[in-house]
Amino acid sequence: MIFNQLVDEVLNLAIIEDIGTGDITSQILVSENLNVHAEIICKEDMILAGMPFVKRFFSILADYFSSSDIYIEEHCKDGDFIEKGKVVASLTGNAMFLLAGERIALNILQRLSGIATLTKQFIEKIEGIPVKILDTRKTTPGLRFMEKYAVKTGGGYNHRFALYDAILIKDNHIKIAGSVKESVLKAKNSAVYQKIEVEVKNFEELEEAISANADIVMLDNMDIESMKKAVRIAKGRVLLEASGGVSLENVRDVALTGVDFISVGCLTHSAKAVDISMKIRKVI
Template sequence: MTSETVRLLRAAGLDPDQVRRIIENALVEDLGPDGLDVTSVATIPATQTDTADVVARADGVVAGLAVAAAVFELAAESTGIGRTVEVSLVARDGERVARGDVLATVTGPTRVLLTAERTALNLLSRMSGVATHTRAWADALAGSKAMVLDTRKTTPGLRALEKYAVRAGGGTNKRMGLHDVAMVKDNHKFAAGGVAAAYRRVREAFPDVPVQVEVDTLAEAVEAVEAGVDFLLLDNMSPAVLAEVVAAVGDRAELEATGGLTLADAAAVGATGVDFLSVGALTHSSPILDIALDLRTE
């Protein structure tokens, strides 16, 4: 990867080494044990060079341009052609784009461009789809203090990229995994003997780890706050009940609405005064943003 691509990845909060591993694994899926794109090797001379445009085929929000650039650059390294590619980013992550907009241009060995095409577009289209979906939720919450959160319902191996795409779309990230935030859910409460007991055990075992507790009723929310919990997940509550919890808890805890949320109801939920809405669909159900690679013909 070029130093500029590494800089852009780091500025996005992504680990360049982790991105490299993701891309290398994806390229192996396409190129197999021999590292060959048999169609391109058979039809295109190794010396041929072209320029291609990365083009939006639909309106949306773009995310992952530096990741796509890294795919082309790493493909050039892995094919053994011995020449590099030059990637020029035209758009910026987080921008709204329209059908027909050129997002980036890539110049280099034609074999490399076509070998890297599908991997680059798979990642870019996936990330841009997540960003586009997230922006719709962020727009729906405009005017309230609530922000949309992602969850751990991510594609295995792509969590860091998908969570970055949420940020690019105007959302915010919840925990990255089971290690950085303790989340006491219904099964934990049942096994521990209640909200207060579960919270106490987590706090004693991991005093420096943030603790969040899922509650199902107003009474349980009050119990949790009185036990010292300062972040509540309000599970499958109607806007009316959410408003009651907000009034009862006040500023003693941050409040997250979760479970069964829909985009159509987002504004009403945000208006209750909760701090966050967590939406697993941002990462498990976002359609891709259609993006293509077009070789220039002139």
């Protein structure tokens, strides 16, 4: 796992937000030099995601406390299917340090494992169909790197990371540019990027996108029959991405239309956090 400055900044902000000047409850009740052994336990079936971020968090927290690291023994790895009741990891170290970091560490694991678990459910729904499930930019501000990592951990694929790394012409761009064809041609003439994706809402706009040599066309909120017709119109001349209103209930039907990609915003904006807890097992 390669960490970037943004991730470290987010983890530092989490420490400031939740710990601040210190855990006043533990300062009253826990001896400063007490060491403990604890376990992280999953309380429902899930796909694990986030352990590299948790390990990084405790490393940063050690510097914050001017303390030695918590020793973490991983019993499972990211991407594993974990059954309810299984111990994900064991932690050994200073009790005050561990208690201070408990909630942030669990928040990371619960959020990312929830995303990975939901993504895996979508992947299972399209088994046997040659289509890719993509995430979107509908992520928690500041947590995109982590959340898109969780999508990949669950078996999905990342769409563009941000506004700066790919051209995606959407309805508001088209409104300003005048038409789908004009938008695509202008983007093509910029010679900045090789691939141009454009959103369309009807067959007329699809024909414009194809005639302008767009590389990928996003079919915006089309119903199943319309997507099937769009696939027939495209005839392999352009890659097609289905977008809008995709759920676990209809994703297989969408995949069977013949589109190449399906973007699913709910992977990140609506994934339910899984239930994970930390229990101190022994005072050392």
